[in-house]
Amino acid sequence: MPQLRPIDLRCEHLATAHGLNSPIPRFGWGLEGDGQNQRQTAYRIVVAETGNGRIFWDSGKILSNNTQLVPYAGEPLSSDAVLDWTVQVWDEADRLGATASPARIFTGLKSDDWQAEWIARYFVLPAGREVPADNAYDNRWQARPADYLRRSFASADSPVRATLYVTALGLYEAYLNGQRIGDHVIAPGWTDYHRRVEYQVHDVTALVQAGDNVLGAILGEGWYSGRVGHNQRRAGNHYGGRPALFCQLHLHYADGSNMIVASDEHWQTRQGPICYSDFLMGEMYDARLELQDWATAPGVQVGWQPAEVFTPDPRAPKLDAARAQPAREVARLPAQFSHLATNGAAIFDLGQNIAGYCELTVEASAGARFTLRHGEVLDGDGELYVANLRHAVATDIFIAAGNGEETFKPRFTFHGFRYVELTLPEGVSPEAITLTGIAIQTDTPITGEIETGHPLVNQLLSNIFWSQRDNFLSVPTDCPQRDERYGWSADAQVFWKTAGYFADVSAFLTKWMLDLEDGQSPDGAFPDVAPTKPLNPYRLTPQPGAPAWGDAPIIMAWDHWLRYGDRDFLVRFYPSFQAWMEHIGRPNPDFIRRNAVYNNYGDWLSVGPASDRTLVATAYWHRVADLMARMANALGHATDSAAYNQLARSIARAFCAEYLDQSGRLTGDTQTAYLLALDFNLLPEAMRPAATKRLVELIDAAGGHLQTGFLGVRHICPVLSENGAADLAVDLLLKDTYPSWGFSIRQGATTIWERWDGWTPDKGFQSVNMNSFNHYAYGAVGEWIWSRIAGIDWCEQGPGYRELRLRPLFDSRIGHCRASYRAHTGIVSSHWVMHGDTVEWRVSIPPNCAAVIELPPGWLSKEHSDRLGAGTYDLRLCKSANG
Ligand code: BGC
Secondary structure (H helix, E strand, O other): OOOOEEEEEEEOOEOOEEOOOOOOOEEEEEEEOOOOOOOEEEEEEEEEEOOOOOEEEEOOOEEOOOOOOEEOOOOOOOOOOEEEEEEEEEEOOOOEOOOOOOEEEEOOOOHHHOOOOOEEOOOOOOHHHOOOOOOOOOOOOOOOOOEEEEEEEEEOOOOOEEEEEEEEEOEEEEEEOOEEOOOOEOOOOOOOOOOEEEEEEEEOHHHOOOEEEEEEEEEEOHHHHOOOOOOHHHOOOOOOOOOEEEEEEEEEOOOOOEEEEEOOOOOEEEEOOEEEEEOOOEEEEEHHHOOOOOOOOOOOOOOOEEOEEOOOOOOOOEEEEOOOOOEEEEEEEEOEEEEEOOOOOEEEEEEEEEEEEEEEEEEOOOOOEEEEEEEOEEOOOOOEEOHHHOOOOOEEEEEOOOOOEEEEOOOOOOEEEEEEEEEOOOOOOHHHOEEEEEEEEEOOOEOEEEEEOOHHHHHHHHHHHHHHHHHEEOEEOOOOOOOOOOOEHHHHHHHHHHHHHHEOOHHHHHHHHHHHHHOOOOOOOOEOEOOOOOOOOOOOOOOEOOOOOOOHHHHHHHHHHHHHOOHHHHHHHHHHHHHHHHHHHOOOOOOOOOOOOOOOOOOOOOOOOOOOHHHHHHHHHHHHHHHHHHHHHHOOOHHHHHHHHHHHHHHHHHHHHHHEOOOOOEOOOOHHHHHHHHHOOOOOHHHHHHHHHHHHHHHHHOOOOOOOOHHHHHHHHHHHHHOOOHHHHHHHHHOOOOOOHHHHHHOOOOOOOOOOOOEEOOOEEOOOOOOOOOOOHHHHHHHHHHHHHHOEEEOOOOOOOOEEEEOOOOOOOOOEEEEEEEEOOEEEEEEEEEEOOEEEEEEEEOOOOEEEEOOOOOEEEOOOOOEEOOEEEEEEEEEOOOO
């Protein structure tokens, strides 16, 4: 008998919630089933304490088809609790579905549960990082040694439950009795540490023993005090001068008693084998300096100094539970020895550009030095090319202790690289070592699998996904390699829809939207980058948002709504969005966005003629006004919605009066101008054909190439296919001459380049000032491959994939497409294969959902209906007589 099966249980968008920031967490699940038109008609949620089964909430059987974001309605949740929750569902015939395996929730700590104090090594760097007097730093940028902290404590018994709540200003790794706690990297992640820091929750029950125990931590600099960005006059110390630890270990015993071990004056600290460690600089590890038993030996240790308890400057940050998945090691890539560079060093190749670091396994004598330099590409002579890293030194150094096989892997740095130049000590051959690349990323669950019949499209999809992984590191960054690595907002907004297919980014954005809001100025300006640094390279206040950059929060919030249907998210951020709208509206009374445009970047990194920046800015203003009208409408704010609609109309009128001539030409006459005007609906209906015609002419005039920058690129294929030129969209997708996605692939790219001409045969490398080979913005074409080639798209009528659109484009050059997307509501799939004039198309729609079916013009299906309910369907399509 067909059964409904709840899958992917989520609390606050997470498979396991490690700490709650709200007394009313929300629950959601997807559904799987076997039959057609299956529906959920009722659910029951049960939340019980782990271990003793005490029920906190039993919703009872609720007659509802809702599966998303159901608010908790049980007894008030206590802090420091561990809960398991599960859901039962009933189908349309009131049959009980399969039992879901329970999901876990750690409730976390509330603000008044904290007894811990901030502790650090008693040591302050000189401001501005002049070379320190004690010459402790054997490196160009004076990155500092990592601090080790420890304390021992006695536990009367083995606890029945032990939970560690831990965070740092800087980066930390925590240890209990010599065991590394958890598998997070670069924790606690990046926030504006002057306002907020996120803490992590670890179940350490198995690590605590009766008797003596040692709790320890290693602290690195990270975003807090290490180098971030490119301003050499203010390279580091952005939030503070020294890393600090904050933690609380809660022990619960069988007899009902509890004990807390917190960071306080009882801790000891010293430096160890990590001579320095910095995101941009790299890490140096001298294994001869290893601290024996530092995290296992009980009692007070000699040679260690007491930790200092202090209040971070300018104030202790607010402590939030982590809202997103942590960063983790997600892939291991064996490095192949390629050749020797002219300096004699060995060049290794991972075959893939990644963000992460290497693990090196060697056997060498004491003091033998291994130097690893990282780069994305090789130059024409096969030498490591690092000029594009700017000030990032990206070099790790390992000094062997000389006691047999040793393994080194840095802790508090990462690099963007595919190639490693390894300088080996005398007598060690490249064949004698094992080198493995380790990719790290915020561990957003993978949701999309897609494959086509065209190798270039498949490589492009792989490059897009890798650029996403490499740049989703606590925040969505522009690039992982050079001295930048900021959360640039326009890069993210153009890419967000693409990102959401490949991975579940709901929790990731929930966290980052707060960073964007934290960076908003009192008069409503969103920043260009988030988190902002308080001492920003350009000015002393957060940098205000340029058009398309400052507009990003609204655009991404709308994507988030359509993909996940999270209404509370819109409610939460709506006032900040209104403040932004006022910020840009006030100084522009004639509805052309000439003022408050700050670093008006325009269609960043386009090639060919540049688009008029005021035109682009105004088009974006219209876009956000239109989205605000829709958002207000979704929230039931009718007056606001009408006002934003009115604003959008006024902008469109002013736009046409200012930029559109009688013949349908736009000022500047660039591809991006037409793309934005068409996609954002700025033109009168009657003018759209002329604008489309002109767009096609401009592409033809460019030899059938695109010329768009970051802002235009998202729209080019969608606008063409929406306006009757799908063939041309596929042409662009498959092009491999400059400029195109395929061009970079032909040059061997394994990630998306920042610039179309990052390297060309006639000009070689682009300017060293800005030439990353791992920027995802141009990868924004991914959304079109997913939504139009595979044909899986969201639907404004049923946000959160309650309803969806299935609307593939069949193209013989692509041959077939097989895609499956794990929506929050369930798994959607689309698989088509073309055989001459016929197509076999199999689609799956999750229980409870319905899909609007849109066939490409000229295609017919006998079984065709415009709307399908849940189930799997095999459709056979053929070209219509006049198709
Ligand atoms: C970054 C971006 C960003 C841009 C703003 C660059 O340096 O790498 O990707 O959006 O600046 O213009």
